[in-house]
Amino acid sequence: MNIWEILIITLIKILVIVTIMFLTVAYLVYFERKVSAWAQNRLGPNRVGYKGLLQPFADVFKLLVKEDIVPDAANKPLHTLAPFIALFVAFATYAVIPFGSSIKILGYDIKLVVADVNIGILYVLALTSLGVYGITFAGWSSGSKYSLLGGVRSSAQMISYEVSMGFSIAGVLLLAESLRPIDIVNAQYGWMWNVVLQPIGFITFVVSAFAETNRLPFDLPEAEPELVGGYHTEYSSFKFAGFFLAEYANMIIASCMIVTLYLGGWQIPYIDKLGLSETLTVILQIGAFIFKTIFVLFVFLWVRWSIPRFRYDQLMNIGWKVMFPLSLLNIVWVAILIMIFNL
C-alpha cells in the first residue's frame, strides 16, 4: 500500500466512525429518555416520527435555533472555547478503539480501528484527562458561582478517580503485556476475559468510569438541586448542545473502554470452532462488540435511575479510601496470577 491508499482508507474510516458516533450519541439521548421513562412506568418520547425515533433531531434543531447568550461577566474566548474542547476530546478518543479484528475489502486488509497506535491506552487516558479542561474552563469563564462550583467539583472528582482508573488499567496491561488496544483484546481470547480474571479491577474501573463521565451516582458537577445546572448553567443554544453531546459521547467512550479492556472487546468465545467463513466471523465479531457496548450503555442508564447521588465527602472517601486501595490490591492479584499460573 502506498501513502495515498493508506490516507484514503483512513479518511473513509474516520468518516464512517464520526457518522456512527454522531448517530449513536443522538440515539443514546433518545435511549436514555426511553429507559428513564420505562423506569418510571411512563412511555417516553413517542410523537416525533415512528415511536419517537426522530426526537433527537427535533431536539438538536430546537437547540440550534435558540438564542446564544453569553453572560456579561464571562471571559468570552474561554467561554466559547470550552464546549469545543469537551467535544473534541470526546470524539478524538474514539480513534484508538478497535471494533473488530481486520476485514478484507477489495484486496485490502483493513484493520477495524482508525489509528492502530501502540500506546493507544495512554492516548485515551491523556485525552480523557484533557476533558477536565473543557469543564473547568466552562465553570471558570462563565463568571457565575454555580458554574464555578460545578467546574471545581468536576476537576477534583476527575483527578481523584483518574488515579484508581489508571491503576485498574495497569492490571489489564500487565496481563496483555501491551498498550495497544488490539493486543489487549487478543489477549482476552476465548473466556479469558479480564472481567473473569480480575473482577476487583473491573469493579474499580467501572466505578471510576462512572465518576469520569460525571454520570449519576457521581454527577456532583451538575447536581441540579444544589448547583442549578453545574458548569453549563450559563450556556445556551449550540454551546450547550456541545456539552450535552460531549457528555453522551464520553459515555459511549467509557462503555467502549469497558468492553475493550474487560469484556473481551469483539471476542466471541469458541466462534472459531463453528467453522464459519472469515468475513462472517468478522461481521459477527463487530456485532458482538456493538452488542456489548449497548449493554454497558444500558447499565449506565439503568444505574442512573437506581442509585441516588453521593454526598461530596462520600465521593472523595470512596475515591481515595476504597477505590484506590482496591485497585492496588487488584495489581497484586494480577501479579499473583502471572507468577503462579503463568498467564
Place this chain on the structure above:
Amino acid sequence: MAEKKRKKDLNFFEKIYIVEIIKGMILTLKNMLRPKVTLEYPEVKFEPPASYRGRPVLVQEKNGVERCVACGLCSRVCPALAIEVQAAETELEKERYPQKFEINMLRCIFCGFCEEVCPEEAIVMSKDYELVFTNRDDAIFGKDKLLVPVDNLKDRLEFLRNFK
C-alpha cells in the same frame, strides 16, 4: 415500617454495598418491565369514575325541560360566587323556572356545593373536564351550554343517590 438500621448493624455484604446495589437495580429493572399506565391523551381519553367532579351542568328532563325550579340555593351557597340565577314563572307543574342561569367557569372551583345543596337534583357535576375558552365572555356558560339530557348523567345521579 422496618426499624432503622445503623451502620454498625449491617452485615459484611451490606457494608460493601455491591449486593445491595444489585438488589436495587433488579427492582428498577422489574419496574421497567411493568405495563405502562400512561394514557395518550388526545387519542385516548380518561373516562372518570362517577365520583369525579367535572363542570357543573343542569339536568334536562326527557321532555326537554330543565329540572331546576330557580330556588337560588346554589347561587347562595357558591363560595366563589360563580352562579347567577334569575327566576320566572311558568305554566308547568313546577311553577318557577330559571329564565337565566349562568355559571362563570373562570370563578367555579368545582367544589360541588351547588350539587349538594340542590333540593331537586337539578344541578350535578358532570364528567366533562375539557374546559377551553379563548376569552372571558366565552367562559360564562349560559343555559344553552349547561343543559345536559338526563340520560347522559345517569352515573352521577346514581352515585348521588347512593352516597349523598
